[in-house]
Amino acid sequence: MIKIQVNGARLACDETGTGSPVVLLHAGIADRRMWREQIDVLAARHRVVAVDLRGYGESELPTTAFAHHDDVAGLLDALGLARAALVGCSFGGAVAIDTALAHPGRVSALALLGSAVSGHDWSERTNDLWEALVGEVDPEDFAGTAAGEVRFWVVGPERDPADVDPRLIAFATAMDERALAAELALSAVDVAELDPPAIGRLGQLTMPVLVGAGAADVPDIRQLADRIAAEAPQAIRLPDVPDAAHLLPLERPGPVNAALLDFLP
Known part of the structure; x- marks a missing residue:
């Protein structure tokens, strides 16, 4: 584990491998440990960075205002990376999408697994x-x-x-x-949201996008996956993974790893 100074906060990361860079963004109910089944597999071909978003896991939470998507761009700066592929699950997927919209030149590809989307209202x-x-x-x-x-x-x-x-x-x-x-x-800190939110801007995701979900996840998540795939110009929709719910990379690493290896640049 290393800690990297990003926009005034020290973010905890695991970094391994060489090759094209990939940043793993965890779900809101988890931390970077949820990627334990992906890191070594992806590191055979990629420089892999699994990060605890600000306030989560072992990362710091200063009281100053910030935005998660700006932290991701700041992390790339701190690592000396012009661009990276972002892999996100749930809330991490929403942060990945927001980063791609706020900093489009920094994101080479998006892989979204059970992704949330900023601005979506639960049904x-x-x-x-x-x-x-x-x-x-x-x-x-x-x-x-x-x-x-x-x-x-x-x-x-x-x-x-x-x-x-x-x-x-x-x-x-x-x-x-x-x-x-x-x-x-985090509820006591000013966390800036993407404005306007991503839900009405999915057509602006011009990079390659991979979208997947677990067949046992909540209906809204599977429907969001359908919507991202329908609106993002270069999106690929994976079939829903049987007998898997929201923490898809952790529960069914086999098909997830195979799909990521096939997709990531």
Whole structure:
């Protein structure tokens, strides 16, 4: 692990390999550890950087205002990289998209796995699923909230917890408890959002884009994958990966790694 000074904050990264650069951006319920099944595989061909976004994992959170997408561009500056491919899952996918829109010359390709999109409003169906599966949670009860979020996102609304590897559930829960503490701290900091947001600008993603999702993920995520693929001019939509939910790279590394190796420049 190394820490790199980026826009006034020290960001924790794992860096390995040589070749064309690839930056891995984690989900909001996780940290850079979620890429443990991808790093060594990709490093055989690429210079791979897995980063904890500001406030998450082992990265710092100064109280000054910032934007995650500007931090990604700043990370490339600090690493001496003119451009890189960005691979993002969930919230990390949204940050990757925002970076590509805010700094289009810095992004050579996008691989989006179960990606969120800034400006997207969750559907009534997804809100109803959350109420049915999780209900009210105390945001300061990290253990209880993490258990609910893992039930919703990692298990998924269409599976039973008994059908999912308990080691995955335990690891995801530990990452999410840490991420919830990060999000509570982030709520006290001015985090700038892309303006206008990405949801109405997907057609501006002119670089190659790979889009995938787990077949057991929430419906909105699969529909967002369809929309990105339909609107981004050079997008490729992978078939939904069977028996996988929101942390697709961690749960089904085989097909994810194969798709990334085939796609990344």
